[in-house]
Amino acid sequence: MTTRPVRIGIIGAGFSAHFHLASYRKVYGEAFEVAAIAGRDPAKAAALAAQFGIPRQYASADELLADPAIDIVDLCVPNNLHVPLVLQAAERGKHVICEKPLGGFFGPDGAGADWTADGYSRAAMLDAVTEQTRAVEEAVARAGITFCYAENWVYAPPIVKLNRLMAASGSTLLRIQGEESHSGSHAAYSRRWRTAGGGSLLRLCAHPIGAALHLKHEEGRRRDGKPIRPVSVSAQVAKLTAIPSFEAEARKHIVTGWEDVEDWATITLAFEDGSVAQLTSTDTRMGGIRNYIAAHGSKAVVTANINPNTTCQAYTPDGAYFDSEYLVEKTETKEGWSFPAPDEDMVTGYPDELRDFIGAVANNRAPRSDLLLAMDVMLVIYAGYLSAAERRVVDVLPYLQR
Known part of the structure; x- marks a missing residue:
């Protein structure tokens, strides 16, 4: 059990980093601090740091992972970076929050940017992701860290x-x-x-x-x-x-x-x-x-x-009337009947996901959404x-x- 606030480092500065940071503001009952952020786009990372009051910004994931004050890394990065960063974090002894999915197949070794999956063996893909999951499982066990699978x-x-x-x-x-x-x-x-x-x-x-x-x-x-x-x-x-x-x-x-x-x-x-x-x-x-x-x-x-x-239902004959207000994800129009989300x-x-993860690390317990679930998915x-x-x-x- 930790005796100080759990310190979190965000890796990534895109869409998922933004909604994770917005959600951290709604976490209660746990002592924590979002202490650092690193992103490929320094301007985006700086903007998020300013918006959410993050005290430290790093130029790379490597620099953030080297910070001894960081307890958990929250991986808000593209799917193909999940497994490499999980393995790096484990080597550094950092607990991990990994967005879904755990990993994936993105082409065989040496594949160029023009590689396509058309005609490629799905059996080989399944074998490859099986090896990925085992590599993560072994690294997490070896490091003794907590792996949190961000399946909201x-x-x-x-x-x-x-x-x-x-x-x-x-x-x-x-x-x-x-x-x-x-x-x-x-x-x-x-x-x-x-x-x-x-x-x-x-x-x-x-x-x-x-x-x-x-x-x-x-x-x-x-x-x-x-x-x-x-x-x-x-x-x-x-x-x-x-x-x-x-x-x-x-x-x-x-x-x-x-x-x-x-x-x-x-x-x-x-x-x-x-x-x-x-x-x-x-x-x-x-x-x-x-x-x-x-x-x-x-x-x-x-x-x-x-x-x-x-929970909330709305109607307007002209979607322009709702231009200044967010309704719900992925709707093509605000006209007619809609189902606005009061708190999406x-x-x-x-x-609640992030609250569970912070509590799992602070109290040395398993999270509800764990590595077994990530691997099975x-x-x-x-x-x-x-x-x-x-x-x-x-x-x-x-x-x-x-």
């Missing part, structure tokens, strides 16, 4: 309540359904496997997959003291924006330009107790983001709507890519047990 759905109040209701009812979770969908990422990196590590299955479905795995982990721990884990995966992927009739349309209301990644995915998980989860994601859904998990238990059925929800960070779980996703490519059910147990 684990902490989203609707899903927390769902889990409590399943526990209270003593339900067996027979079937879980879930989805994350919206009209597409506008980030350039998301269009290519080389920079994104996959399409909507990785970027979006990681959330409902993570939530479903967490709920089964928790059910198993309640019943038998050990998590219930997945045994097989079946998936399909598609590029819906490549449909010729859609391509011929003059006006597009959803994001296009996907290169070698999918914009739709569905995946079915079978668990070792015989239960299942059916999860989907797409970059082709208009009308705002859709985030939900539904649990069909033996004694209760609970649906957790993160987005949209009916809170509903999506970010402040990663392996399930890439087993899904193999399943979709070979049109078969993939036995994931050999990869989980390596």
Whole structure:
């Protein structure tokens, strides 16, 4: 247990760094300080330091990791940098907060910037990410650090309540359904496997997959003291924006330009107790983001709507009337009916996530969202890519047990 405030260093100065910093302001009950920041863009890092009162700014991740006063590094960087920085942090004895996903496959060794995933072996990808997860597991164990997997759905109040209701009812979770969908990422990196590590299955479905795995982990721990884990995966992927009739349309209301990644995915998980989860994601859904998990238990059925929800509903005949006010993520228009988020960070779980992570480090305990969850999510996703490519059910147990 620490006797002083936990000191946090942020690595990254982009979108995720901003919402992490905004969420730290809402953390209560823990003694901590965001003490330093490092980013590839010094101007962006300086702007965040000024906005959030961060006392020290470093020119590189290496410099921040060398600071002996930093206890935790919060990795708000692109997916391809997650594993290298986790390994570096472990060598320095720093606890880690790692944004989802844990890692990914971004091309074989020596691949150039023009490498594409078209025709590349998904089995080789799965083998590569399996080795990644093992390398991280070994480094974390060797260093004796705490690894915190930043899967905010684990902490989203609707899903927390769902889990409590399943526990209270003593339900067996027979079937879980879930989805994350919206009209597409506008980030350039998301269009290519080389920079994104996959399409909507990785970027979006990681959330409902993570939530479903967490709920089964928790059910198993309640019943038998050990998590219930997945045994097989079946998936399909598609590029819906490549449909010729859609391509011929003059006006597009959803994001296009996907290169070698999918914009739709569905995946079915079978668990070792015989239960299942059916999860989907797409970059082709208009009308705002859709985030939900539904649990069909033996004694209760609970649906957790993160987005949209009916906490606040609004109507305007002219979206210009709401120009000065944020409504909700990924909506194409403010006109008509909408579902404004009163506190989007809170509903999506970010402040409670960070509070748990700080408390885990301060009190030398495991976080609710841990390395096991991070590893299972990663392996399930890439087993899904193999399943979709070979049109078969993939036995994931050999990869989980390596």
